[in-house]
Amino acid sequence: MTIPTLAIVGRPNVGKSTIFNRIVGTRQAIVEDTPGVTRDRLYGRATWLTREFAVIDTGGIDMGDEPLVQQITQQAEIAIDEADVILFLVNVENGVTDADERVAQILYRADKPVILAVNKVDNPERRNDVFDYYSLGFGEPLPLSGTHGLGLGDVLDAVLAAFPDDQADAEDDSVKFSLIGRPNVGKSSLVNAILGENRVIVSNIEGTTRDAIDTHFEALGTEFTMIDTAGLRKRGKVYENTEKYAVLRAMRAIDRSDVVLMVLNAEEGIREQDKRVAGYAHEAGRGIVIVVNKWDTLDKDMHTMQDFENHVRDQFQYLDYAPIVFVSAKTKQRLDQLPRLIMQVAENQSRRIQSSVLNDVINEAITVTPTPTINGKRLRIYYMTQVSIKPPTFIVFVNDVELLHFSYQRFIINRLRETFDFEGTPIHLIARRRQ
Numbered sequence: 001m002t003i004p005t006l007a008i009v010g011r012p013n014v015g016k017s018t019i020f021n022r023i024v025g026t027r028q029a030i031v032e033d034t035p036g037v038t039r040d041r042l043y044g045r046a047t048w049l050t051r052e053f054a055v056i057d058t059g060g061i062d063m064g065d066e067p068l069v070q071q072i073t074q075q076a077e078i079a080i081d082e083a084d085v086i087l088f089l090v091n092v093e094n095g096v097t098d099a100d101e102r103v104a105q106i107l108y109r110a111d112k113p114v115i116l117a118v119n120k121v122d123n124p125e126r127r128n129d130v131f132d133y134y135s136l137g138f139g140e141p142l143p144l145s146g147t148h149g150l151g152l153g154d155v156l157d158a159v160l161a162a163f164p165d166d167q168a169d170a171e172d173d174s175v176k177f178s179l180i181g182r183p184n185v186g187k188s189s190l191v192n193a194i195l196g197e198n199r200v201i202v203s204n205i206e207g208t209t210r211d212a213i214d215t216h217f218e219a220l221g222t223e224f225t226m227i228d229t230a231g232l233r234k235r236g237k238v239y240e241n242t243e244k245y246a247v248l249r250a251m252r253a254i255d256r257s258d259v260v261l262m263v264l265n266a267e268e269g270i271r272e273q274d275k276r277v278a279g280y281a282h283e284a285g286r287g288i289v290i291v292v293n294k295w296d297t298l299d300k301d302m303h304t305m306q307d308f309e310n311h312v313r314d315q316f317q318y319l320d321y322a323p324i325v326f327v328s329a330k331t332k333q334r335l336d337q338l339p340r341l342i343m344q345v346a347e348n349q350s351r352r353i354q355s356s357v358l359n360d361v362i363n364e365a366i367t368v369t370p371t372p373t374i375n376g377k378r379l380r381i382y383y384m385t386q387v388s389i390k391p392p393t394f395i396v397f398v399n400d401v402e403l404l405h406f407s408y409q410r411f412i413i414n415r416l417r418e419t420f421d422f423e424g425t426p427i428h429l430i431a432r433r434r435q
């Protein structure tokens, strides 16, 4: 499902990153940390009053050492391109500055709702200064204090009200996937090769501008939607070649996908940026297929494939569930396997297991490998039930949540994987206490 996007803009030091962290903070706290994944202030997901949305901190897209005016101009343009609603942040300590006016000029041209918030209103005396910002021309300026968290609720209420109505792609049950990977790994070549082999569907459905760059095709009697990714279709913007922007686009494509093809280059192996993006897909609960492209370029012997697989498994330990396929966009080797793999992973991601079957599996597992005793107290597992799909999410009712350590969670997840086909999909386990 497509979730709406909020982008935060404003000149440096107004508090963009502080506000960004406050907005996404509540959510990130509940996601387990993935080792080796650096978090940054660029893109995140948030929930307010049960509505989920994405947040971009345009201050996190640094344009190297370009002059300030150009930086904020480009950041505002990215916000206009990527967001449904823009949060324009100013700092009450400075009054209206030239840079604020500059940002306002750019935002006027956008056909997007703009919410103006005045940050660093830490005490009531400051509230009167907020009215000065009416002059920027975006209606009522909302007071905010990032450090104290004051005013954020009103700002988010305004943001939610400005989001477009929930246009759930209800009738679109195609399998959505994207190809993610560093520049030059062969994403465009793979896209062309895949489309060359399958029947492309020309869609008449009016989409948003963002969806219009998706491609629909049919294979194995199923409709697939290939989601546009950074670098595939250039729009001729200055910032398109920056690495941060590429990461941002990748994260957005992941959010819209059921299945992510993580494309690696056989010649170059795995880099830091690959891990970052793969970690995001894992945490977002997406199905993942690891595609090692340019397989034609290696001199191979009997061990090459196994060695490469070991290397990938070692570098992406948390992706132990993801299938790996070795392909060549150039020779088309094994490309015909991709649609089936994508479809299977999407199916596994939506698999539902009946509670009765689930509990048989768990009871048997416990009999073979008894639950641990920690500080004299034995973990008891009473019951387990699946609460959602995409990814499959299970609640385990136990006597004490603290006793369900990582290793026993791991054990349960492995038992589920051995019994049911969950290849390619993460599994989420939530422990709950039952009296």
Ligand code: GDP
Residues within 6 Å of the ligand: 010, 011, 012, 013, 014, 015, 016, 017, 018, 019, 059, 119, 120, 121, 122, 144, 145, 146, 147, 148
């Ligand atoms: P950015 O450059 O726009 O992302 O701004 P930052 O979020 O990095 O904030 C710049 C500085 O302002 C930091 O030292 C923050 O701690 C501080 N700051 C952020 N919000 C507030 C606020 O509401 N009140 C005060 N007094 N300081 C704030």
Ligand code: GDP
Residues within 6 Å of the ligand: 181, 182, 183, 184, 185, 186, 187, 188, 189, 190, 231, 232, 293, 294, 295, 296, 297, 327, 328, 329, 330, 331
């Ligand atoms: P992207 O930046 O990830 O979209 O990568 P491209 O598809 O533009 O490919 C980058 C370069 O790698 C181009 O010169 C391609 O011709 C080449 N390339 C892509 N796939 C393969 C492959 O499977 N084998 C070989 N030998 N070259 C490839």
